Amino acid sequence: MNLTLHVWRQKGPAAAGRMVTYQARGVSPDQSFLEMLDGLNEELITKGEEPVAFDHDCREGICGSCGMVINGVAHGPEQTTTCQLHMRSFEDGDEIYIEPWRAEPFPVVRDLMVDRSAFDRIISAGGYVSINTGSAPEANATAIRKEDADMAFDAATCIGCGACVAACKNASAMLFTSAKVSQLAKLPQGQVERKRRVLNMVERMDQEGFGNCSNYQECEAVCPKGISTQNISVMNREYLRATLTGA
Amino acid sequence: MKVLEERLDARIPDGPLDQKWTRHQGEMKLVSPNNKRKYTVIVVGTGLAGGSAAATLAELGYNVLSFCYQDSARRAHSIAAQGGINACKNYQNDGDSVRRFFHDTIKGGDFRSREANVYRLTELSTDIIDQCVAQGVPFAREYGGTLANRSFGGAQVSRTFYARGQTGQQLLLGCYQAMMRQVNAGKITLFPRTEMLDLVVANGRAIGIITRDMVTGKVEKHCADAVVLATGGYGNVFYLSTNAKGCNVTAGFRAYRQGAYFSNPCYTQIHPTCIPPHGEHQSKLTLMSESLRNDGRVWVSKTPGDKRAPDQIPDEDRDYYLERIYPSFGNLAPRDIASRAAKRVVDEGRGVGPTGVGVYLDFRDAIGRLGAQNIAAKYGNLFDMYQRITDEDPYKVPMRIYPASHYTMGGLWVDYNLMSNLPGLFVIGEANFSDHGANRLGASALLQGLVDGYFVLPYTIGDYFARFKKLDASADHPEFDQAEARVKDRIRTFLSINGRRTPDSFHRQLGQLVWDKCGMSRNAEGLKEAIARIPEIRQEFWEDVKVVGSGEDLNISLEQAGRTADFIDLAELMCRDALAREESCGGHFREEHQTDEGEALRDDERFCHVSCWKSNGTDPDPDLILEPLVFENVQLATRSYK
Numbered sequence: 089m090n091l092t093l094h095v096w097r098q099k100g101p102a103a104a105g106r107m108v109t110y111q112a113r114g115v116s117p118d119q120s121f122l123e124m125l126d127g128l129n130e131e132l133i134t135k136g137e138e139p140v141a142f143d144h145d146c147r148e149g150i151c152g153s154c155g156m157v158i159n160g161v162a163h164g165p166e167q168t169t170t171c172q173l174h175m176r177s178f179e180d181g182d183e184i185y186i187e188p189w190r191a192e193p194f195p196v197v198r199d200l201m202v203d204r205s206a207f208d209r210i211i212s213a214g215g216y217v218s219i220n221t222g223s224a225p226e227a228n229a230t231a232i233r234k235e236d237a238d239m240a241f242d243a244a245t246c247i248g249c250g251a252c253v254a255a256c257k258n259a260s261a262m263l264f265t266s267a268k269v270s271q272l273a274k275l276p277q278g279q280v281e282r283k284r285r286v287l288n289m290v291e292r293m294d295q296e297g298f299g300n301c302s303n304y305q306e307c308e309a310v311c312p313k314g315i316s317t318q319n320i321s322v323m324n325r326e327y328l329r330a331t332l333t334g335a
Numbered sequence: 336m337k338v339l340e341e342r343l344d345a346r347i348p349d350g351p352l353d354q355k356w357t358r359h360q361g362e363m364k365l366v367s368p369n370n371k372r373k374y375t376v377i378v379v380g381t382g383l384a385g386g387s388a389a390a391t392l393a394e395l396g397y398n399v400l401s402f403c404y405q406d407s408a409r410r411a412h413s414i415a416a417q418g419g420i421n422a423c424k425n426y427q428n429d430g431d432s433v434r435r436f437f438h439d440t441i442k443g444g445d446f447r448s449r450e451a452n453v454y455r456l457t458e459l460s461t462d463i464i465d466q467c468v469a470q471g472v473p474f475a476r477e478y479g480g481t482l483a484n485r486s487f488g489g490a491q492v493s494r495t496f497y498a499r500g501q502t503g504q505q506l507l508l509g510c511y512q513a514m515m516r517q518v519n520a521g522k523i524t525l526f527p528r529t530e531m532l533d534l535v536v537a538n539g540r541a542i543g544i545i546t547r548d549m550v551t552g553k554v555e556k557h558c559a560d561a562v563v564l565a566t567g568g569y570g571n572v573f574y575l576s577t578n579a580k581g582c583n584v585t586a587g588f589r590a591y592r593q594g595a596y597f598s599n600p601c602y603t604q605i606h607p608t609c610i611p612p613h614g615e616h617q618s619k620l621t622l623m624s625e626s627l628r629n630d631g632r633v634w635v636s637k638t639p640g641d642k643r644a645p646d647q648i649p650d651e652d653r654d655y656y657l658e659r660i661y662p663s664f665g666n667l668a669p670r671d672i673a674s675r676a677a678k679r680v681v682d683e684g685r686g687v688g689p690t691g692v693g694v695y696l697d698f699r700d701a702i703g704r705l706g707a708q709n710i711a712a713k714y715g716n717l718f719d720m721y722q723r724i725t726d727e728d729p730y731k732v733p734m735r736i737y738p739a740s741h742y743t744m745g746g747l748w749v750d751y752n753l754m755s756n757l758p759g760l761f762v763i764g765e766a767n768f769s770d771h772g773a774n775r776l777g778a779s780a781l782l783q784g785l786v787d788g789y790f791v792l793p794y795t796i797g798d799y800f801a802r803f804k805k806l807d808a809s810a811d812h813p814e815f816d817q818a819e820a821r822v823k824d825r826i827r828t829f830l831s832i833n834g835r836r837t838p839d840s841f842h843r844q845l846g847q848l849v850w851d852k853c854g855m856s857r858n859a860e861g862l863k864e865a866i867a868r869i870p871e872i873r874q875e876f877w878e879d880v881k882v883v884g885s886g887e888d889l890n891i892s893l894e895q896a897g898r899t900a901d902f903i904d905l906a907e908l909m910c911r912d913a914l915a916r917e918e919s920c921g922g923h924f925r926e927e928h929q930t931d932e933g934e935a936l937r938d939d940e941r942f943c944h945v946s947c948w949k950s951n952g953t954d955p956d957p958d959l960i961l962e963p964l965v966f967e968n969v970q971l972a973t974r975s976y977k
Binding site: 116118119120122123126127129130132133134136137138139141143144145146147148149150151152153166168172174176197198201203204205207208211212213214215216217218219220221222224225226227228230231232233234237238240241244245247248271272275277278 | 387390391394405406407408409410411412414415424426462464465466467468469470471473474475476477478479480481482498499501503504505508511512513515516518519525527550579580581613614616617618619621622720723724726789790793835836837839840881883884889890891892
């Protein structure tokens with residue numbers, strides 16, 4: 089199939105960006121979206137032009153590296169990561185608009201690549217269990233209900249790609265942050281730091297400049313891992329509880 | 336090739352096998368807590384090995400500089416491991432023990448790994464589960480609240496702990512979170528989007544690294560009291576593999592060029608259950624967890640060229656070849672055995688799918704027995720992933736699978752302390768050679784990464800610091816300038832060639848050659864041919880590669896060129912190693928050495944050793960040093976899974 093691509097090109101965070109139009113020819117429906125861009129880049133390099141920069145790595149939908157807004161939707165028309173989006177989701181002759189995640193806390197590094205280190209800083213504010221290595225109790229000493237383990241797991245599947253932020257008109261990071269908060273709040277291991285964790289993580293999230301949640305649920309709609317906005321309710325309850333009773 | 340007389344000291348402690356590690360721990364020297372903050376450690380890579388090492392070393396009080404090429408430590412490729420992690424907890428009461436796990440691993444590695452290392456790996460496996468559960472890793476559980484287990488290829492007990500099909504992700508997030516806690520405490524400094532391009536060695540000791548900031552292009556020097564490489568494997572030498580696109584051999588290969596020995600490079604594991612390649616634009620292969628073989632049955636048609644749809648092929652026309660040939664292990668036969676069996680039926684013309692390169696992995700019977708819902712609960716995300724990639728519904732039609740390059744058992748040589756032959760250079764996880772022999776059993780890679788990082792290196796690195804005088808070197812040391820000059824020179828060269836072909840096109844060409852001649856099976860003729868052709872590819876590369884842009888900027892083609900150049904050199908080393916090892920073992924199958932039934936034929940008389948390659952600078956002909964493998968606790972036996 090042949091496609092017309094409009095790709096956001098931007099040299100760096102301070103530089104002005106613009107859409108540049110390219111033709112992609114002979115694309116196979118079995119190719120992934122990133123493989124289609126690989127093809128474009130091979131052509132650009134051969135012509136002596138700089139390739140389009142985009143983040144990618146595992147190409148199995150799990151590392152969370154890739155992510156771009158395709159025709160206005162984070163990760164494109166299927167609810168999956170960009171690397172798992174296949175060209176069979178498009179028609180021959182389609183025009184495709186490709187842009188980076190747009191959110192102030194995610195400055196553009198170059199082209200389609202953005203800086204998501206704000207997510208790392210939210211985790212470092214408290215998204216962990218402070219267990220020291222080498223002195224853990226026997227794993228089966230604490231029984232955990234399967235239902236609780238499963239719910240914690242559902243939250244833990246977040247891959248930190250940032251589509252939730254890109255899709256949100258407030259650039260809110262609440263789906264990401266709440267997934268970690270509710271995973272650890274569900275498990276007995278997370279209890280000791282439960283209140284301090286949510287306070288610190290929410291504070292950090294605000295400091296980074298992410299907006300608030302106003303229940304549009306666009307985040308859930310684009311999340312490649314189907315993280316539920318129920319986690320946001322859990323985080324709100326956890327936050328309220330911590331502020332009312334003190335950490 | 337010259338075989339050197341040099342004797343390598345693996346520093347394996349004396350005494351009975353089950354007491355070696357405990358005794359060694361008691362004998363190692365300690366660094367006093369108030370002195371630990373005076374030491375700085377560089378950890379390259381943030382996967383299970385690097386992440387757990389960085390977190391633990393920082394927690395102990397050392398200053399840690401953590402480097403990764405991704406934008407965040409959480410994205411290391413360990414995250415993609417699906418199946419599980421082994422530990423002999425014997426929760427199922429099905430007869431598991433350290434001894435049994437040890438024996439399975441030694442046998443699974445085809446008696447080409449070190450007894451003492453493997454024993455320690457299995458011994459510490461139980462601690463890892465405790466550690467990860469305490470971190471909040473949500474492992475699968477039974478309704479009674481206890482941890483669930485399943486069985487995996489190569490084992491007859493249920494010793495694999497798992498978190499749906501995302502075990503690697505959950506374990507990695509556990510150590511990433513532990514790392515971020517130390518970042519918050521100021522003990523770890525992160526260097527994401529940073530690539531290690533050289534190792535700095537002074538007076539025989541590793542004292543630092545040279546990196547390139549992948550965003551600004553800045554080449555930087557980093558000095559430390561020790562350097563830890565946790566940079567994963569080199570499976571991307573085949574271009575198509577299950578590794579992430581960015582996985583590369585550069586860090587390890589630069590260390591090799593600076594004097595670290597590279598061991599057993601020809602041992603690459605071919606994983607039996609990957610989605611078959613579909614076309615020439617493909618950038619990578621996707622693995623389907625081996626756990627699928629617990630319920631899926633592998634088959635092809637009995638007659639070559641049978642083009643019927645799978646549901647039109649009645650049972651009597653199907654060949655469930657793994658169950659037929661290996662009745663006691665059946666579909667759970669180890670990876671090398673299952674991979675070669677698939678290759679054989681495809682070579683016989685009995686392969687399935689549009690390309691004829693593939694075999695069926697069929698869940699019809701399991702769905703009939705357990706119901707689609709239960710199958711979805713166990714493997715749902717894998718089924719979804721398969722459907723997304725192939726556009727076929729595995730609940731209705733059998734999956735198609737074929738072997739692909741997955742894990743590399745070879746790597747930099749290390750002693751029992753996980754230190755290379757260069758003092759101060761430690762190598763952990765897949766980047767070293769030590770624990771898996773010629774073949775890795777399922778669910779033991781995650782284990783090795785975490786055992787090395789959480790429970791071995793943090794002890795042994797302290798012993799190194801306590802024994803060696805503290806470094807007084809800084810990044811002003813002349814060796815740093817030389818290494819920096821090497822790196823900058825190489826970058827300048829790439830940018831000045833201005834040829835016609837992209838770096839990726841060379842990588843694809845190289846990958847195809849290595850897969851054909853040094854892939855699932857090898858023979859002397861093919862290897863000699865590859866050894867003759869690789870220098871031609873190298874020469875063309877250095878004359879005709881096209882790298883656009885500049886060095887002082889984010890530059891994808893420059894990154895690709897650097898990695899491809901190292902893969903070219905590594906590929907040659909792999910082929911030389913494969914040619915020298917005139918036997919078949921594990922993932923290394925030399926066609927000249929097989930039984931009448933087509934199984935691997937080892938030669939314990941001549942090859943019960945680790946091959947350690949020593950670089951001769953730019954001369955492509957390296958020297959060989961042998962580390963004999965001594966087995967005191969197991970009988971070397973022919974592996975049989977029949």
